[in-house]
Amino acid sequence: xxxxxxxxxxxTMLGVQLGMTLALVAAGLTxxxxxxxxxxFAHGSLYMIGGYLGVTVASQFGSFxxxxxxxxxxxxxxxxxxxxxxxxxxxxxxPLYHILLxxxxxxxxxxxxxxxxxxxxxxxxxxEMLSGTVSVGPVQYPVYWLFVxxxxxxxxxxxWLMIDRSDLGILMxxxxxxxxxxxxxxxxxxxxxxxxxxxxxxxxxxAGVLLGASRSVSPGMGFGVIIEAFVIVVIGGLGSFKGxxxxxxxxxxxxxxxxxxxxxxxxxxxxxxxxxVLMVRPNGLxxxxxxx
Amino acid sequence: MSHDSGxxxxxxxxxxxxxxxxxxxxxxxxxxxxxxxxxxxxxxxxGDDTLTVGHVLPTSGTYALLGExxxxxxxxxxxxxxxxxxxxxxxxxQRDTSGDxxxxxxxxxxxxxxxxxxxxxxxxxxxxxxxxxxxxxQESSAIWLNANAGDYRVTxxxxxxxxxxxxxxxxxxxxPLAQWVYDNVADNVALxxxxxxxxxxxxxxxxxxxxxxxxxxxxxxxxPLGTEDYSPFLGDIEDSGADAVxxxxxxGDAVNYITQFSDFGLDENLTQTGxxxxxxxxxLPAQGEAALxxxxxxxYTATKETDRxxxxxxxxxxxxxxxxxxxxxxxxxxxxxxDVAASNADSTDASDLAAxxxxxxxxxxxxxxxFDPGTNEPLQSMDVREVVEGDDGVxxxxxxxxxxxxxxxxxxSL
Numbered sequence: 001x002x003x004x005x006x007x008x009x010x011x012t013m014l015g016v017q018l019g020m021t022l023a024l025v026a027a028g029l030t031x032x033x034x035x036x037x038x039x040x041f042a043h044g045s046l047y048m049i050g051g052y053l054g055v056t057v058a059s060q061f062g063s064f065x066x067x068x069x070x071x072x073x074x075x076x077x078x079x080x081x082x083x084x085x086x087x088x089x090x091x092x093x094x095p096l097y098h099i100l101l102x103x104x105x106x107x108x109x110x111x112x113x114x115x116x117x118x119x120x121x122x123x124x125x126x127x128e129m130l131s132g133t134v135s136v137g138p139v140q141y142p143v144y145w146l147f148v149x150x151x152x153x154x155x156x157x158x159x160w161l162m163i164d165r166s167d168l169g170i171l172m173x174x175x176x177x178x179x180x181x182x183x184x185x186x187x188x189x190x191x192x193x194x195x196x197x198x199x200x201x202x203x204x205x206x207a208g209v210l211l212g213a214s215r216s217v218s219p220g221m222g223f224g225v226i227i228e229a230f231v232i233v234v235i236g237g238l239g240s241f242k243g244x245x246x247x248x249x250x251x252x253x254x255x256x257x258x259x260x261x262x263x264x265x266x267x268x269x270x271x272x273x274x275x276x277v278l279m280v281r282p283n284g285l286x287x288x289x290x291x292x
Numbered sequence: 293m294s295h296d297s298g299x300x301x302x303x304x305x306x307x308x309x310x311x312x313x314x315x316x317x318x319x320x321x322x323x324x325x326x327x328x329x330x331x332x333x334x335x336x337x338x339g340d341d342t343l344t345v346g347h348v349l350p351t352s353g354t355y356a357l358l359g360e361x362x363x364x365x366x367x368x369x370x371x372x373x374x375x376x377x378x379x380x381x382x383x384x385x386q387r388d389t390s391g392d393x394x395x396x397x398x399x400x401x402x403x404x405x406x407x408x409x410x411x412x413x414x415x416x417x418x419x420x421x422x423x424x425x426x427x428x429x430q431e432s433s434a435i436w437l438n439a440n441a442g443d444y445r446v447t448x449x450x451x452x453x454x455x456x457x458x459x460x461x462x463x464x465x466x467x468p469l470a471q472w473v474y475d476n477v478a479d480n481v482a483l484x485x486x487x488x489x490x491x492x493x494x495x496x497x498x499x500x501x502x503x504x505x506x507x508x509x510x511x512x513x514x515x516p517l518g519t520e521d522y523s524p525f526l527g528d529i530e531d532s533g534a535d536a537v538x539x540x541x542x543x544g545d546a547v548n549y550i551t552q553f554s555d556f557g558l559d560e561n562l563t564q565t566g567x568x569x570x571x572x573x574x575x576l577p578a579q580g581e582a583a584l585x586x587x588x589x590x591x592y593t594a595t596k597e598t599d600r601x602x603x604x605x606x607x608x609x610x611x612x613x614x615x616x617x618x619x620x621x622x623x624x625x626x627x628x629x630x631d632v633a634a635s636n637a638d639s640t641d642a643s644d645l646a647a648x649x650x651x652x653x654x655x656x657x658x659x660x661x662x663f664d665p666g667t668n669e670p671l672q673s674m675d676v677r678e679v680v681e682g683d684d685g686v687x688x689x690x691x692x693x694x695x696x697x698x699x700x701x702x703x704x705s706l
Contacts, residue, residue, distance in 0.1 A: 121576075263516050
């Protein structure tokens, strides 16, 4: 009985942590879609670049914290480049162009990563002060994993508040809702778009560094996470931030409990869940109720 | 979610070749359409003194690193022998399988029928190997040097006189460790493995051998291939109360499993053991200190202190600017096997080559080994290694070598 309780507790903690970190990736994906109407297949690549740059910074300077600061900012720069030099020319066109461009970028990035860092798995060294385990009830849980849980949750809460309450959030939502009107009010919408894309890229970069110390950093991680992020965003509702957070929690918990009950069919179950949501609520759980 | 990264453009890439007999090969390929099966004899019949080798290996996707290492090892041996094997000029052709079964089979067919290769080297993936068997058997026009795919079923179901493992089989990297674990570590274990053919085979072979020597398996945990978070599985292992664990994971899975095993503090009460791919040259840098004190079994260890191996290591790192791994050794031995076969046979005919290699002995960096005349499996010693602090990060140290291992024959008798 005790063993079972500890299994469930352990899985719950993993599920919430996974959900919150995935939300960092899914949030960017859904914000970019909501504001720019772009389905960004390269979003997983931004997450991956975060992980790889994290490896490089952490090993060069011997500091995880520096990696957590620098790598996401660098990913933001990459995001800016993709938006300004790639996507900007394609706004308002057939969404297929966006998909083709970002999918092409994703494949290029994967090739480049193998060229630069090689095909083997790498890892970011977690900081010494976060090593070891602590007792959470009957479960020994790694301190670092709790740290990832905490920092992801704080970040997601902060982003939520910003979108919901701040002037910047209002501007973002307004730009998405009625681009022409915001433009007419004297605000440079293209800057808002770049800003949103960079912001989404930075969040993905942070997730890449955070998970790069608990999981391996490998060339396949970009495509792995983009599939999960799409499942989340479809379940939550394309374009909805709230939907992305709840969707991510759901996917995280299902993944964690699934590993406990029937590991081999967890993936199938996730996709089945997505299919059911699409049939019952085609706009996703939060797609219809939220303007952004 | 998906483990395989999938940038497969392999089937559209041009074939890479490294010798200059292209136009003549094309001509041969053309005539092959007319008299397909006669092609293998071309080299001998026409006084052709080249030996054509087809690398059926991935250079993209999950197994890219393995494929490249095998080719590096092969090239190193070739270079040391002035581009000749058994007195024949060697021409190599290579196409990217990207680890995909269908691509692997179609490349095999193309190599055999159109390129008229005398020898196949590869593949990396057992799924590709099993799918290739029929084509290789049908054409019977090339000797097959299996440079990695370790699934025992290639011998059990194929049992082909043209198939030689220059690598290992999955029994060898699991079962022989059982006695050693029972004697030196614990009399009860939990088993954890990646849930696909190779992981399942390794688990079963170890379990059979461990129970045979009197050990008890108290729990088994199967994690899907490509799992990134092992905490639910590690929880099961911890709750099982076992004193030791035997595992099969490889590549990125091995990195995640081992580091999380250590992150969750399982080292305190459990000793981790496993097949050598769990703790190998390509995973140890990422596993780091989490790997310390863990044991694994493999046929090649780069740090092994024999003259033969030290020479190989220094030649290899001089050439490619990195340490060799087990795959590089297997590539090197594939070239060496072909050298022995061609010089003994004095022919490039597939059945002559196979007859000459049957039972032959190779002076490999891993140690001397020979091909079992009954199955063409490698009869080799296995190293038990412990991960220790090295000069440059963590490394494997050989703590025991298991000799005279009696291999099962899986009903194959050549």
